[in-house]
Amino acid sequence: MTHVFLLSLLLQLGTARGASPAATFCVHVDSTRREVILTAGPFRVAAADHAMSGMHGGGGGGGSEQHGEVLVQRFSWPASVWVRGYRLRLFDARGRALPRRWIHHLYVVDFDRRELVYPIAQRVFGMGRETPDVMLRSTIGIPVAAGHELGLYLMWDNDTGAEVDDVYLELAFRWTASSQHPSPLQVFPFFVDAHVALGSDWSFEVPPGGGSATYEFTLPISGRLRMAGGHLHDHGLTLRLEDGLTGVPLVTLRAQRDSSGRLLRVPYRILAVRDSGPHLVAGRRYRLVATYDNPTPRPLAAVMGTLAGLFAPDSPERWPSVDAEDPTFELDRRLLTTSHPGGGAQAGACHERR
Numbered sequence: 001m002t003h004v005f006l007l008s009l010l011l012q013l014g015t016a017r018g019a020s021p022a023a024t025f026c027v028h029v030d031s032t033r034r035e036v037i038l039t040a041g042p043f044r045v046a047a048a049d050h051a052m053s054g055m056h057g058g059g060g061g062g063g064s065e066q067h068g069e070v071l072v073q074r075f076s077w078p079a080s081v082w083v084r085g086y087r088l089r090l091f092d093a094r095g096r097a098l099p100r101r102w103i104h105h106l107y108v109v110d111f112d113r114r115e116l117v118y119p120i121a122q123r124v125f126g127m128g129r130e131t132p133d134v135m136l137r138s139t140i141g142i143p144v145a146a147g148h149e150l151g152l153y154l155m156w157d158n159d160t161g162a163e164v165d166d167v168y169l170e171l172a173f174r175w176t177a178s179s180q181h182p183s184p185l186q187v188f189p190f191f192v193d194a195h196v197a198l199g200s201d202w203s204f205e206v207p208p209g210g211g212s213a214t215y216e217f218t219l220p221i222s223g224r225l226r227m228a229g230g231h232l233h234d235h236g237l238t239l240r241l242e243d244g245l246t247g248v249p250l251v252t253l254r255a256q257r258d259s260s261g262r263l264l265r266v267p268y269r270i271l272a273v274r275d276s277g278p279h280l281v282a283g284r285r286y287r288l289v290a291t292y293d294n295p296t297p298r299p300l301a302a303v304m305g306t307l308a309g310l311f312a313p314d315s316p317e318r319w320p321s322v323d324a325e326d327p328t329f330e331l332d333r334r335l336l337t338t339s340h341p342g343g344g345a346q347a348g349a350c351h352e353r354r
């Protein structure tokens with residue numbers, strides 16, 4: 001669950017891991033199960049180059065450094081609902097289950113809502129290879145509005161050593177009933193990165209002996225951080241969110257590692273049951289610090305530090321709106337559009353495959 005809301009920041013050019021040209025993409029609403037179901041395939045998935053993908057010890061959904069990401073499809077979200085969880089499966093042409101680990105990471109971008117910290121399209125949802133299916137309590141939900149333009153991105157990680165054909169994926173989002181009382185708490189995905197470099201590489205280097213990366217930021221609106229998870233690479237120690245003026249730590253996430261420093265996971269923390277969790281104030285300075293040790297004689301190359309979680313605004317209606325003219329937004333949208341080869345999926349005849 002650590003990486004559920006970890007947002008993939010994708011900033012580098014990728015090369016296509018192909019899809020069969022005949023792949024289709026379907027959006028289906030199942031009101032009985034309260035699910036929006038995305039289905040895509042068949043994909044032809046090349047064998048992974050493991051020298052490259054092995055760098056993600058914790059299997060994160062972070063990963064500006066990822067090559068090989070594909071844009072599966074841009075699509076219009078079909079219903080105004082509050083999403084509370086998802087399930088993902090891979091299957092073959094006969095409906096038989098395929099290993100889910102063949103997806104290295106996957107994320108969904110909402111081009112009609114922006115991030116809180118950055119003026120870029122919101123990464124609504126992201127998951128890494130080890131992320132299990134997730135269901136939040138029914139008392140909270142992430143609102144996604146009908147008609148918003150979304151994009152589904154993923155990177156394959158076919159570890160069989162040979163190309164596999166006829167791979168289908170199904171990604172189902174469960175929503176919370178809007179009629180329930182009291183009405184659910186609105187939460188929004190939130191992320192901040194310790195080494196921001198929009199349009200280029202978000203990773204950084206750690207010298208022998210260890211070091212850290214620090215990023216200071218302010219928020220345009222106030223609210224509470226309700227849940228926090230993180231993304232670090234091997235030898236990562238902590239992710240700390242602190243007050244920029246006083247240095248008082250607000251959230252500290254400690255990596256779990258093996259004796260060699262290999263990252264096992266960054267535990268997520270639920271910060272609030274109902275009315276707690278750190279209250280972050282608009283305009284006040286905050287600081288994210290990612291710390292690493294480095295017992296090796298060489299610099300650690302291309303490491304990352306990302307905090308991602310759920311943010312409950314004091315006034316959800318004051319969430320800043322997208323400024324499509326903003327050069328940062330425009331650059332991000334361009335990278336999300338042009339630097340991603342299409343996965344080959346096309347809206348077309350949709351079959352029920354369940």
Ligand SMILES: [Cu+2]
Binds near residue numbers: 062231
């Ligand atoms: Cu990473």
